[in-house]
Amino acid sequence: MQFGMILLVLVIACSAAGSLIVQQREPMEYVNRYGSQTAQLILALKLNDVFSAPYFFVLMAALCLNLTLCSILRLPRTMKAAQQLRTNACGVQPTSALEQGQADRLCGLLKKRHFRCEECDGRKIYTKNLFGFYGSFLTHLSFLLVLVVGAAAVVTAQVTDQTVMPGETLVLDDGASITVEAFQIEDATGKLDYASQLVMKSADGKREAAKQIRVNEPLSFEGYKVYQQTYGTAGSVLIHNNLNGASEVMTLIEACFLTLDGKNGMFFQALYPGYVTDADGSVTLITSTSGDYSDPVYDVLSVSAGMMTPVLAFPGETLTIGDVSFTLQDPVSYPGLRIKHMNTAILGALYAVFLLMVAALYLCFFTVPVAVAVTQDGYAVLAPKTQTGLLIDIQSCLEEEE
Amino acid sequence: MEILFFASIVVYFAATMLQAVGVALRKEKLCRAARIAFAVGFALHTIFTAWRGIAAGRLPLANQFEFASGFAWSAAIMGLVLYARLKQEWVLTVSMPVAFLVLSYAAFQPMEIKELMPALRSTWFALHIGSATFSYAAFAIAGGLGAHYLIQLKKGHAESEIRMKQTDYMAYRLICLGFLLLTVVILSGAIWAEQAWSRWWSWDPKETWALITWILYAIYLHQRMRMKWQGRRMAWFAVIAVFCVLFTFAGVNKLLPGLHSYAV
Numbered sequence: 001m002q003f004g005m006i007l008l009v010l011v012i013a014c015s016a017a018g019s020l021i022v023q024q025r026e027p028m029e030y031v032n033r034y035g036s037q038t039a040q041l042i043l044a045l046k047l048n049d050v051f052s053a054p055y056f057f058v059l060m061a062a063l064c065l066n067l068t069l070c071s072i073l074r075l076p077r078t079m080k081a082a083q084q085l086r087t088n089a090c091g092v093q094p095t096s097a098l099e100q101g102q103a104d105r106l107c108g109l110l111k112k113r114h115f116r117c118e119e120c121d122g123r124k125i126y127t128k129n130l131f132g133f134y135g136s137f138l139t140h141l142s143f144l145l146v147l148v149v150g151a152a153a154v155v156t157a158q159v160t161d162q163t164v165m166p167g168e169t170l171v172l173d174d175g176a177s178i179t180v181e182a183f184q185i186e187d188a189t190g191k192l193d194y195a196s197q198l199v200m201k202s203a204d205g206k207r208e209a210a211k212q213i214r215v216n217e218p219l220s221f222e223g224y225k226v227y228q229q230t231y232g233t234a235g236s237v238l239i240h241n242n243l244n245g246a247s248e249v250m251t252l253i254e255a256c257f258l259t260l261d262g263k264n265g266m267f268f269q270a271l272y273p274g275y276v277t278d279a280d281g282s283v284t285l286i287t288s289t290s291g292d293y294s295d296p297v298y299d300v301l302s303v304s305a306g307m308m309t310p311v312l313a314f315p316g317e318t319l320t321i322g323d324v325s326f327t328l329q330d331p332v333s334y335p336g337l338r339i340k341h342m343n344t345a346i347l348g349a350l351y352a353v354f355l356l357m358v359a360a361l362y363l364c365f366f367t368v369p370v371a372v373a374v375t376q377d378g379y380a381v382l383a384p385k386t387q388t389g390l391l392i393d394i395q396s397c398l399e400e401e402e
Numbered sequence: 403m404e405i406l407f408f409a410s411i412v413v414y415f416a417a418t419m420l421q422a423v424g425v426a427l428r429k430e431k432l433c434r435a436a437r438i439a440f441a442v443g444f445a446l447h448t449i450f451t452a453w454r455g456i457a458a459g460r461l462p463l464a465n466q467f468e469f470a471s472g473f474a475w476s477a478a479i480m481g482l483v484l485y486a487r488l489k490q491e492w493v494l495t496v497s498m499p500v501a502f503l504v505l506s507y508a509a510f511q512p513m514e515i516k517e518l519m520p521a522l523r524s525t526w527f528a529l530h531i532g533s534a535t536f537s538y539a540a541f542a543i544a545g546g547l548g549a550h551y552l553i554q555l556k557k558g559h560a561e562s563e564i565r566m567k568q569t570d571y572m573a574y575r576l577i578c579l580g581f582l583l584l585t586v587v588i589l590s591g592a593i594w595a596e597q598a599w600s601r602w603w604s605w606d607p608k609e610t611w612a613l614i615t616w617i618l619y620a621i622y623l624h625q626r627m628r629m630k631w632q633g634r635r636m637a638w639f640a641v642i643a644v645f646c647v648l649f650t651f652a653g654v655n656k657l658l659p660g661l662h663s664y665a666v
Contacts, residue, residue: 005624008617015617019610019658051605136627150602159600193520216524216598227600338600350602354589361585365578365623392568 018050067144094378135364142357175203230336406450413443470508476539496546526594540580545644607658
């Protein structure tokens with residue numbers, strides 16, 4: 001039992017170290033922060049990644065083993081004690097004497113406290129919270145289950161991050177699909193609200209779910225959860241082939257060369273959210289991509305006849321290079337989705353063990369089993385746990401009446 | 403309406419002083435005046451909290467100021483309810499300074515009402531943070547009772563044996579309540595984190611220190627229930643553990659930035 005306490009103290013020590021020492025950084029950062037010798041010690045003891053260190057897993061495994069043994073050893077004792085409490089109360093000798101009339105007052109107090117009364121061999125047996133016997137066992141069991149099911153939930157979950165352009169559909173490995181119908185950064189009132197309107201369909205296309213997802217509101221569908229994780233802004237260009245009249249819209253996320261013949265075309269370099277015109281008339285591009293794209297500027301190279309000409313272009317402008325026209329359009333914002341697939345049985349089990357843990361703690365602390373045997377001459381309190389509160393109440397009740 | 407907040411601090415302070423003098427000099431009239439002042443302070447504090455909630459259009463527990471105010475309010479209501487049930491002066495002797503000190507701490511935090519950030523707009527907000535305020539308040543009062551026990555012990559049982567046992571037992575019961583609520587905080591936080599960030603647990607400093615606090619009190623309860631530790635040892639434990647609660651509450655926000663940094 002004390003071994004369990006030692007393990008808990010070690011978990012505290014590891015957790016404190018893991019929160020006070022910055023985690024998962026480059027070795028040089030530890031040298032810069034803590035000095036060479038301390039950094040060496042941190043790295044040697046794996047204190048730079050405590051929660052992934054082998055000793056932490058060993059500690060957790062030992063804790064699980066300890067809880068398992070505690071639960072197994074506790075159960076027979078608990079069951080036996082629960083069965084024997086009433087039997088023992090029938091045969092127990094009073095441990096405290098009662099004076100004339102005090103027995104009735106004690107019985108009155110116990111009835112007021114909702115004790116159940118039974119007659120046994122000419123004495124009154126008051127019992128309460130007998131199910132509370134299992135509180136301690138269930139607490140240990142639920143703690144063990146939280147660790148085990150929680151670990152299973154983390155290990156079995158499959159997580160992928162994807163960017164999907166509005167209007168596009170992402171097909172997952174099992175055939176299920178996610179369509180991003182729309183994405184917004186602000187709501188109708190202008191408040192920041194990163195939200196994607198999604199439609200998710202099962203592999204056979206027979207079942208579907210639609211939802212606007214945002215932080216705290218993922219889409220749940222057949223074991224999948226789709227989260228609004230990040231967002232980005234991409235350029236957009238309408239490409240028109242002047243020879244055959246064909247047109248196509250392309251999204252520009254990273255640098256690329258758009259060409260028909262491999263020689264002439266437009267080389268997209270970057271999209272900037274805006275620009276500032278200085279006093280001398282020169283233009284400085286805003287490179288920060290965290291804000292709105294209020295005045296977007298395309299940085300492209302016009303490649304023609306072996307010549308590359310840098311061009312800063314605005315949405316609406318058209319560059320004609322050879323037989324192709326490139327019409328730059330307003331940028332498009334797109335969501336970064338996190339798609340998590342989880343076993344629904346494990347998920348349900350995890351919620352169940354969370355509830356079990358709260359219920360078990362309530363049983364453990366607030367439904368303490370107790371039996372009180374009362375005769376005309378005295379009484380005895382039988383309880384497997386501390387009953388200071390009841391003893392004080394009985395003592396106070398008897399003293400007050402005197 | 404902010405005047406109500408400062409008025410609450412002043413009235414809590416007056417109540418604390420009256421109670422301290424009343425208990426020291428054994429003047430029941432002073433203690434009664436302290437109780438009335440404490441109830442008045444609590445009423446003012448409640449009105450301020452309700453007003454702030456209405457003005458913000460949400461539960462006023464979204465930043466360090468509001469959380470500290472909620473923590474003090476929880477301590478005050480716990481003290482008043484326990485007093486109403488037990489009619490013991492020492493309950494108020496402990497809960498009054500807790501409410502006053504925590505509310506004074508709140509006064510040093512930025513007070514402006516801000517819109518609830520998207521990450522906090524969740525149905526779990528009320529349960530997660532509401533439970534935390536009551537949990538911390540229970541631990542703080544238990545720590546205060548531990549200190550009260552130790553002071554009485556040093557005085558050589560100035561109070562009767564039964565009162566000492568009652569103090570010790572009440573600290574234990576409050577820790578039981580605080581522990582249960584802290585469990586709700588941690589579990590609801592895990593569910594909320596999974597809803598918001600797809601991860602149940604991230605070893606974020608606030609999460610980690612909440613877990614450390616939880617384990618610390620688990621050890622307290624284990625030693626109390628299984629090893630039958632009581633009295634002086636448990637009183638010291640309750641007092642020392644409060645520092646861990648305070649670090650989780652305030653220290654982490656200031657010293658260890660993480661996912662819960664909006665709580666500053």
